[in-house]
Amino acid sequence: MIMLKKNKISDRTDERLESIKKAHSQKSPKFTTRMEDYLEVISELVDLKGYATPTDISNYMNVRPPSVTKMLKRLDEDNYLEYTKYQGLKLNPKGKNIANEIRQKHSDLLEFFELIGVDSSIANKDVEGMEHHLNSKTMKQLRKFIILLKLKPDLLALFN
Numbered sequence: 001m002i003m004l005k006k007n008k009i010s011d012r013t014d015e016r017l018e019s020i021k022k023a024h025s026q027k028s029p030k031f032t033t034r035m036e037d038y039l040e041v042i043s044e045l046v047d048l049k050g051y052a053t054p055t056d057i058s059n060y061m062n063v064r065p066p067s068v069t070k071m072l073k074r075l076d077e078d079n080y081l082e083y084t085k086y087q088g089l090k091l092n093p094k095g096k097n098i099a100n101e102i103r104q105k106h107s108d109l110l111e112f113f114e115l116i117g118v119d120s121s122i123a124n125k126d127v128e129g130m131e132h133h134l135n136s137k138t139m140k141q142l143r144k145f146i147i148l149l150k151l152k153p154d155l156l157a158l159f160n
């Protein structure tokens with residue numbers, strides 16, 4: 001019996017180690033979470049005032065202007081931005097699509113954490129970053145679970 005438990009624990013440990021190994025052995029995607037953050041901020045700024053400037057981005061992301069310029073150049077080369085002289089930056093459809101996906105993930109995760117009773121300030125900190133790493137299939141299932149929780153308020157009582 002004790003040997004059986006050790007084997008189960010050992011198997012689960014092996015599975016976790018293999019999962020970690022697989023995640024870290026995959027080639028880095030050309031598109032990074034940092035790029036997603038930039039697109040998300042640009043999208044928010046465009047919604048707020050109709051355009052984004054490098055200075056705005058620098059202020060909101062708390063990064064130095066040269067870093068912003070470097071990233072904007074990369075995003076432009078990869079065709080995510082539209083820049084019109086004297087009118088600032090906007091996202092093209094490709095950039096908008098990614099920004100919208102990230103914003104939706106952020107919103108869904110935040111809603112989930114708040115539903116289960118996590119304080120919004122903590123939820124916001126936890127969500128930032130998670131949104132970049134969850135597969136769209138995982139998010140689809142989480143959205144279904146959120147809907148279930150809203151339809152069955154008695155289930156929410158378990159989290160309070």
